[in-house]
Amino acid sequence: MNEAVSRAGLIIREKEPANREFPFPSLSPATPTNAFFVRTHFPIPAIRAKDWTLTVDGEVERELRLTYDELLGLPATTSPVLLECAGNGRAQLVPKAKGLLWDTGAVGTAEWTGVPLSAVLDRAGVKEGGVDVILQGADKGEVDDPRSPGVIHFERSLPLAKAMRPEVLLAYKMNGKDLTPDHGFPVRAIVGGWYGMASVKWLTHVTVTATPFEEFWQSLEYAYWKRERERPTLARVTEVQVKAQIARPGLSEAVPAGKPYRVFGAAWGGGSDVAAVEFSTDAGKKWAEARLLGEAVPFAWRLWELPWDVPEATGRYQVMARATDTEGRTQPEKHDADRRTYMINFVFTVEVEVV
Ligand code: MTE
Ligand code: MO
CATH class of the missing domain: 3.90.420.10 (Oxidoreductase, molybdopterin-binding domain)
Structure with a gap:
């Protein structure tokens, strides 16, 4: 990907008005202010x-x-408190959506x-x-x-x-x-x-x-x-929908074969806490439960991790994560067209290269 990046490492989606995306692989428990995504519709008033x-x-x-x-x-x-743009993940929609094509970083x-x-x-x-x-x-x-x-x-x-x-x-x-x-x-x-x-x-x-x-x-x-x-x-559009996102491995990341790898990411829901996060390395056939880190904080995200024994076999792996909240709601497999280009929480596939 060839993207313009700001001084703080944000991906510039639009220069004016200012729309900048957080690079999700640099996920940390609290997003620093200068790395927090920016979503504006008009010039910033002084x-x-x-x-x-x-x-x-x-x-x-x-x-x-x-x-x-x-x-x-x-x-x-x-x-x-977590803020997620209702259009976060829009770049994952097929056919290609109109509007700002946020990848996974319009959240913090x-x-x-x-x-x-x-x-x-x-x-x-x-x-x-x-x-x-x-x-x-x-x-x-x-x-x-x-x-x-x-x-x-x-x-x-x-x-x-x-x-x-x-x-x-x-x-x-x-x-x-x-x-x-x-x-x-x-x-x-x-x-x-x-x-x-x-x-x-x-x-x-x-x-x-x-x-x-x-x-x-x-x-x-x-x-x-x-x-x-x-x-x-x-x-x-109102409540945030339950979602897990993978920070590492990142899209097209080269993961060394035959070595343990620490997968990690974040998960969140709207009004409810995250109950479980699962992870798959075979496009959703088998799922393993991730470990939720720290304590649940209402309205914030929850980090999660999972050890992955990366196989010796090199090649492309389709990795996925999905979250379920305490009310038993889990992420859908497909985007519901009635949601237009908002509330995008279907389970994404990340292609990872094991080398
Ligand atoms: N408030 C004003 N006044 N103008 C805006 O354009 N954008 C909204 C919201 N508040 C917006 C706004 C949208 S769509 C989002 S996702 C969040 O601000 C983003 O907040 P942030 O820029 O602090 O990340
Ligand atoms: Mo937004």
Whole structure:
């Protein structure tokens, strides 16, 4: 593969707006900030912390306008949370998909510090009848899509019940330092358990609505076909689907024949922990159970490893990993076309060369 790489070793998928992918073979328990994937739709807005305010309005008793210092004065929590772009793995789709062709690196786990959104909503007092909470970013532009309504902001909503959960933060630190401009300085949402598009960066407006919010970013983009009624309808993409990814061996890696090799990777689910990871070296005929490392941390990934007694026989091996969560959900063998080019968690094949 011939790819442009940034100074920090990220693969540049698009220069402007900035879209950069983490090289998954360099997996570590916590992704360093400068190695964390970047997904943007518009130019990065330059916001000074002293000029930033968060407006909370809509179906609330009291409209709020919080300053950066006021936000930092509220009780905060810190925990590792995984972000995965809903299009992560898109390069694996056949036929070739439109959109950014992420390989396996539009995912990372960082430690986020912030104030639970619920604390701010409680201050504002959500009125009876509030159903959706819109999170709007300061970034805006025109989307290259005939269905897009001219210049728009990036925004997504959460149902009120999710917005009130403790894993939803107004985050201002990533890995112990102020957010970088790429990752949403000065304040972004972090929505544990949901795909990355919910974690709105450069957050400036929170609006509670009395009706479900349906617009471009959740009824056209980041939406999938749901078959619950008579006809399929486009529903918003929400929860992260269970998935295991192999970091080593990497794609086309040359593995020495007849020697022990340490296979390792990461696995994650949305709202549930990973119960098991299995690994196959014969395209899914036989599976061996991997060892899960460390402790399960809700909404973060779990690293896993497995010793592989690499055979003497040289040649190409089709290796695979698959995860199952604590609710018994396991990865599918094929991508469901109703998901369009999102929520890609079918079991990938990695071709490895034993030499
Ligand atoms: N927030 C704003 N304001 N604008 C964006 O383009 N992209 C979203 C989300 N938040 C986006 C945004 C998407 S699709 C993803 S996957 C995550 O940010 C990526 O977060 P990161 O760039 O910090 O990795
Ligand atoms: Mo994304």
